[in-house]
Amino acid sequence: MFAYVVRRVLATIPVMAVVALFVFSLLYIAPGDPAAVIAGDQATPEDVERIRQSLGLDRPYLVRFGAWVFDILRGDLGVSIFTNLPVVTMIKQRIEPTLSLMLVTLILAVSIAIPMGVVAAWKVGTWIDRSVMGFAVLGFSVPVFVVGYLLAYVFALELDWLPVQGYTSFSEGLWPWFENLILPAIALGSVYIALIARITRATMLEVLQQDYIRTARAKGAGQTSILFLHALKNAAVPIVTVIGIGIALLIGGAVVTESVFAIPGLGRLTVDAILRRDYPVIQGVVLLFSFVYVLVNLAIDLLYTLFDPRIRY
């Protein structure tokens, strides 16, 4: 097991190297000029050129790539072209809101979606099952920003229960922190809940047909025990896989959710950086997201051993 973990951690190095090469090259060939954006509309071509030179954007590809990789190896993600702040500082400023949003969404989604999927499978073919599936279709179909606006209208503007927008740091108290995350987490979690509920239902339906479930029933096990102890544990591997894959969904959805609810997170930072072609920030954030995703996948692989004793590394 330990050797496996070490191997997997070491395997992240070539993965990150490929990601780094890919991100840098893509940005290099993508259209857009940060110098022109900085200079502003009124700037002359000469002004733009001077700024480009001062930023080192006129240097050849290999020189720029080499310098960037050298900096990364020293733990330096570079400096933002626009704000002049180290990328690491900018990520530090923005990571708490995004992590908070993803954590609350994850907890909310898992705690709602899994019971929904289990109950839908138990009551297959009934109105409960159809309602859960109807919700799942809605969750997939309605864009996050529509859900966001509707929630903000009803719960923030009409009922005045929650704030319209913004983020309060955890250090300022649990409720102020949580209060600002409720609506964004529901908006962001709607697709995620739908996804997990559907996969839970499908897997549970399959598991509930198995002989060992019939045996458990024959032995007089209660319904709750059958569903949550016998069936759900055996259905857990695909569910956990989907939850892990869904992290990518959360990262993508966070961009929209952070915009709608004005949350100063990494998603919004990424969009702003892309629009301005703030290359060091884009590169830094994409590397971070890739690293997180690799770690999540590793965690999921390790979780498999908890649910299925046959899996050993």
Add this chain to the structure above:
Amino acid sequence: MQRRHLLAGAAALAGGPARAALGQGTAGAARVLKFVPQADPGALDPIVTTAYATRHHGFAVWDTLYGFNQDYAAEPQMAEGHSVENDGRRVTIRLREGLKFHDGEPVRAADCVASIRRWAARDPLGQVLIARTEELSAPDDRTILFRLSRPFALLLDALAKPTPPVCFIMPERLAATPPTRPVTEIVGSGPFRFLADERVPGRRAVYERFADYVPRPEGVPTWTAGPKRVHLDRVEWHVMPDPGSAAAALQAGEVDWWENPIGDIQATLRRNRNIVLEILDPTGFVGIARFNHLHPPFDRPAIRRALLGAVDQEAFMTAVVGSDRSLWRDDVGIFAPGTPLANDEGMAVLTGARDVEKAKREIAEAGYGGEKAVLLAASDFPTLSALANTGAEMLRRAGIEVELVSADWASVVQRRARRDPPAAGGWSMFFTFWSGLDLANPGVHQALRGTGERAWFGWPTMPRMEELRAQWFDAPDLAAQQRVAREIQAEALREVPYLPLGQYFQATAYRRGISGMLKGPPLFWNLQRS
């Protein structure tokens, strides 16, 4: 349903009891103002960038030697006054007493000299000023001396101009930074101190009242002139890229002032009795379609001239801000309407009956050979996108083959710098808006420059225009400047470096109870909350 309709709907539905709490900060405090700017300032050095958001930030932090008043004239601001000697060749500016930077250091004439030099390296008017300056020095801590090669009536106007880059005064140690590199500290002597430790790029900028700021003792505050009396302890900028969120936050009382509410939402905000919509900048924004003068089809003046008869400014402005005529003008020439140099010379070609068929005939007679015109449209700015789509339709109706290339702004500004032929990655026309003040006179009007490859993107060569510009710089008074301006407009309508597409006025929205809002860019002195 389109997203913009949903936004408008979301805003329309707003109106529940206000929560006076924002995620961060001290919401609802009488001396705190929460402002939603048009965009995050990004770069904070107002000399490096000409972005308007950075200019607005600049006016909070830095002060200027001269202010710009409601008559579009210069008034002493940091300056106590000035004297002009030697037939206008020697101008001495005296600093007010007691001026201090935010780091506690006194403002000295040497700081002003260094700041003027750094600004002038980036500013077109400043470049003319420096070219005519034989000596710019600080004989003592309160005296700035200009010794000129010939009189320059626009010297004070140049120092007062509120269009970016503005001649903000920085400490000498920071003003020594090359003008293409951002300063490393945001230290000014303006009425507000920038709180760097509270800055979250893309989200928040915070300013607090500078206790040691000394406003001018006399005068009336208008635009950037007059006493800058501060009645707020703190101004917080909350960046909200999503207009629906900004509208909801304003209506819920979570913010006090939203600089640029988009057109779709303005009608809804007008119906809210707690919100005031007001046009602060009477010079508005002027849309232009810029020609590439290097390549067919717009390298031929006759084709550019023919298109003047096809331009329907009403159609362009309706596409941008809707049919409410109080929000736009369609009689726009070369200088922004309402500014001192605006005139009616040759305007019949733009204000007479529109005749696309005639334009089509003239374009054919001019030798148009069916070359494709590549139009650049900025997809991430709805107003620019509207101009581009309307422009493409106009050109098609005039018989020109069009390829509309839609990309984000960062891509547009990169491509417009390319001088290649349109088919090889270049372009034929792009669209943008200029603040009316940027088109107020030939000194700041970049789109009028005719210096070929050194001119603004599009690179027109117009020697006569450059001669007239030089004459304007030498004009001794406003009447003489206005005479030259008429000639410039006539020449511009002959050469047609660009097509004027109309002027619109951007309303700003703020909570009722805020008073003292000044005309011009967003300014935070003189403001009071009840």
